[in-house]
Amino acid sequence: MSEFDFDLFVIGAGSGGVRAARVAAAHGAKVALAEEYRVGGTCVIRGCVPKKLLIYGAHFAEDLRDARRFGWHVPDCDFDWATLRDNVLAEVDRLEGLYCNTLSSHSVHLIRERAEVRGPHEVETAGGARHTAATILIATGARPAVPDCPGAELGITSNEAFHLAELPRRVVIAGGGYIANEFAGIFNELGSRVTIVNRSGEILRGYDDSIRDRLLKISVEKGIDFRFHAPFERVEPREGGGVIVHVGGQDPIPADVVMFATGRAPNTQGLGLEQAGVTLDAMGAVPVDEDNRTPVPSIFAVGDVTNRVQLTPVAIREGHAFADSQFGGNPRRVDYHCIPSAVFSHPPLAGVGLTERQARERHGDVKIYQSDFRAMKNVLAGRDERALYKMIVDPTDDRVLGLHMIGPDAPEILQAAAVAVKAGLTKQAFDDTVALHPTMAEELVLLR
Structure with a gap:
């Protein structure tokens, strides 16, 4: 008989926590999982899944015109925000039910309460119950970071965007990352007047310069207003409703909704980790080694709470590797090299491997191949929007170092192409592949 109540106690039922709990239980471990909000975490409940559904809905604005x-013979169509919102939330409910069923079928003991660490082998839930476990896994994810400025409480974050009572006429979005640009595209397509306010002079830091410059150009053409070098100063209520947003060096901006998309912070507040011997880093993240273990041997962490790579598929890989290593007799580590990523903007962009700037810093001289074209659909629709595909190649061995693209279905195309980049294939391997015509993806094997 074990001296502990559970072999594994997981705090947080997001993508990483659920995967870890399910796989560990499948290996025969006695597992408990505590969640204070809803099962599924940010991705399923208030992140990538419902956001992607809003993006699908927003695309109809252009599709109907095209x-x-x-x-x-498409008449002028009215849009009803409440219908889209409620259908998206209903789908979230359905997915949460599936997650709960999966945990139940694997005999994972689900505790719908907040849990905090009380020691290397002990946790306490909000109701006062204490549980012991041989191993504790922290998988509490991250939360939207809100700037410290007067009136910040008048704004919303991506969490609340899915529950708006009505579609705002004017939206100010603070930030220049993927969340800001994705929601800017959604609101703009649905008919809102959108202003992105960013304290720096660029969007989507970390993505290839050519690709993000193209998104900026297209976004401006679509009617999105950008205010750069404009740090938030304060938000004030506006007489008659809405708010006034004051930013540095620019005129005040009236809005019905101000949305903060200024990054995400690890969810570690009040978890009791420090008292258990786990010292958080400067960002509040949980420090872990290659096996997801903290300095306390019995406490592990996976996903956004570690602030390594804040992507759902990465959290899932980490949770699975943790469970296999600790309970399945199959030690595994996650390979963080060459992780593809996408921004579901309008149009979407995606990339894998090194950007041109990164490649030149690491390899010096590199070869750049590009295709700048209008998708066939855009040509007949009479839209000037152009796609851009870009390949970065090491001239010494012809190996593809990076692949980046913006245009219709770019993330869908890149997922397959990322396999080739991850495998270290050469530009010649792309050249030797016969094109699939007529497609946008064929541009990848026609780059010259």
């Missing part, structure tokens, strides 16, 4: 050029 359809007329393809012979369809």
Whole structure:
């Protein structure tokens, strides 16, 4: 008989925590999982899944207009925000039910309460119950970071965006990252007047310069207003409703909604980790080694709470590797090299491997291949929006170092191409592949 109540106690039922709990239980471990909000975490409940559904809904604005050029007699259509919102939330409910069913079918003991660490082998839930475990896994994810400025409480974050009572006429979005640009595209397509306010002079830091410059150009053409070098100063309520946003060096901006998309912070407040011997880093993240273990041997962490790579598929890989290593007799580590990523903007962009700037810093001279074109659909629709595909190649061995693209279905195309980049294939391997015509993806094997 074990001296502990559980072999594994997981705090946080997001992507990483659920995967770790399920796999550990499948290996025969007695597992408990505590969640203070809803099962599924940020991705399923208030992140990538519902956001992608809003993006699908927003795309109809352009698709309906384009359809007329393809012979369809489409009348002027009204949009009902409440219908889209409620259908998206209903789908979130359905997915949460599936997650709960999966945990139940694997005999994971689900505790719908907040849990805090009380020692290397002990946790306490909000109801006062204490549980012991041989191993504790922290998988509490991250939360939206809100700037410290007067009136910040008048704004919302991506968490609340899915529950708006009505579609705002004017939206100010603070930030220049993927969340800011994705929601800017959503609101703009649905008919809101969108202003992105960013304290720096660029968007999507970390993505290839050519690709993000193209998104900026297209976004401006679509009517999104950008205010750069404009740090938030304060938000004030506006007489008659809405708010006034004051930013440095620029005129005040009236808005019905101000949304903060200024990054995400690890969810470690009040977890009791310091008292258990785990010292958080300067960002409040949980420090772990290659096996997801903290300096306390019985406490591990995976996902966004570690602030390594804040991506759902990475959290899932980490949770699975942890469970296999600790309970399945199959020690594994996650390979963080060459992770693909995407921004579901309008149009979307995606990339894998080194950007041109990174490649030149690491390898010196590199070869750049590009294709700058209008998708066939855009040509017939009469839209000037251009796609851009870019390949970075090491001239010494012809190996593809990076691949970046913006245009319709870019993330769908890149997922397959990322396999080739991850495998270290050469530009010649792309050249030797016969094109699939007529497609946008064929541009990848026609780059010259």
